Amino acid sequence: MLNYLGIEAFLTIVKTKTLTNAAEELHLSQSTISYRLKVLEQEVGKKLLIRKKGVQEIILTPFGEEFINICERWMSLQQEMEILKKRGTKLSIIIGGADSFNSYILSPLYQKLCQHNPIINIEIRSQHTDESYESVERRDIDIAFVKKERIIPNVLVEPFYEDEMVVVRLATDYRVHNELISPEELNSNHEIFMNWGPSYQIWHEKWWDPISSSRIIVDTAALVFSLMYDENQWAIVPRSIANHFIIYKKFIIQKLKYPAPPRICYKIRNKHMNKMKQECLEILEHYAKIVYSTDGEGLSFPVDSSY
Structure with a gap:
């Protein structure tokens, strides 16, 4: 089994580029760092670094380069083990x-x-x-x-x-909250469109021509509400998301007379x-x-x- 101190030394050397810097970071002597690296190399049976006189920065062997990923995963598992011990x-x-x-x-x-x-x-x-x-x-x-x-x-x-799909619009005096609305009453030129999946897309194309598509297409629900500034604009969203935003009293929900797939x-x-x-x-x-x-x-x- 690999030893923690050797892997810690090796990863610190890789990070800091020199044995001297690694020793400083770990508050150890350079000889201690060298010894821990030597023991690790003996355990794995391969050289991890190429040592050259007059060259301070480390040079990894091909095995050493591959070994970095293993060491990082091993350290991560060790940390998870410690967390598990503390949790009991x-x-x-x-x-x-x-x-x-x-x-x-x-x-x-x-x-x-x-x-x-x-x-x-x-x-x-x-x-x-x-x-x-x-x-x-x-x-x-x-x-x-x-x-x-x-x-x-x-x-x-x-x-x-x-989750039921509903229409959301800006609140106005003449619109009744939760009133029933038919897709035929909705102009696609004013839609803020978000694709809620294949079955929704098929339903949507039955009511609105995909060629003359919406002027605004978004990929996050929050954008639907932040981009709605005109009383003619509308969007279809899951009711749970609509309920989250209408608490600000700015929007209303309308149920679809011909429901979209939930x-x-x-x-x-x-x-x-x-x-x-x-x-x-x-x-x-x-x-x-x-x-x-x-x-x-x-x-x-x-x-x-x-x-």
């Missing part, structure tokens, strides 16, 4: 999710988890859907909330909730989980049912999972 048997969970999910939908659920007793250590990461699938497959994260369904070995995928949030996790992770997921499911049965107008929470 405390419950912990790492959650990934699209930024819009984390910001506008899942925050009440996260708040419940933070208040749980006994304490759960929670790490939340904002990730794109593809990144979340890769992280779950590698078991870098425990659970993720994603925008689309994919088939990947060892990854379980199931719907977490459905946006589905999928929950994904690795098929192989230990008992402590399973316990955390059961707690998360419990709070999800509480939060979304009382909070989400337009949200449908269909999952009744047991782990």
Whole structure:
């Protein structure tokens, strides 16, 4: 097994370029740094540095260059091991999710988890859907909330909730909050368009000619609301996001007479989980049912999972 001191010395030499600088950074003598490097080279059975007289900056051997990545991963694992030792048997969970999910939908659920007793250590990461699938497959994260369904070995995928799609517009005196509106009444020239997925795109093209498309196209929900300045402008967004922004009293929500396909949030996790992770997921499911049965107008929470 590789020794920590040798790897620390080697990575510091690589970072600082010389043995002298590495010794200064680690507050050690140069002879100590040299000894630790020598011991590490003996352990791996390969030279890591080329030593030349009169040349201060290090020269890595081809093996040494390849060995850097291994050392960095090894140090990362050591740090995770230390964290795990300090945590002991405390419950912990790492959650990934699209930024819009984390910001506008899942925050009440996260708040419940933070208040749980006994304490759960929670790490939340904002990730794109593809990144979340890769992280779950590698078991870098425990659970993720994603925008689309994919088939990947060892990854379980199931719907977490459905989110009704609604029209949002600037508030005016003559518009009634939550009034029903037909897509035929909406002029695509005034649309702020965001693509909510393939099924939404197909529905959208049934009502508006894709050739004479919207003047404004965005890729984040927040931009929809920040770019809306005219009473004729409109956009279609998930109700959970609309509810987040209308608290500022500037916007209204209108239901579609001919509804767009709901946006589905999928929950994904690795098929192989230990008992402590399973316990955390059961707690998360419990709070999800509480939060979304009382909070989400337009949200449908269909999952009744047991782990």
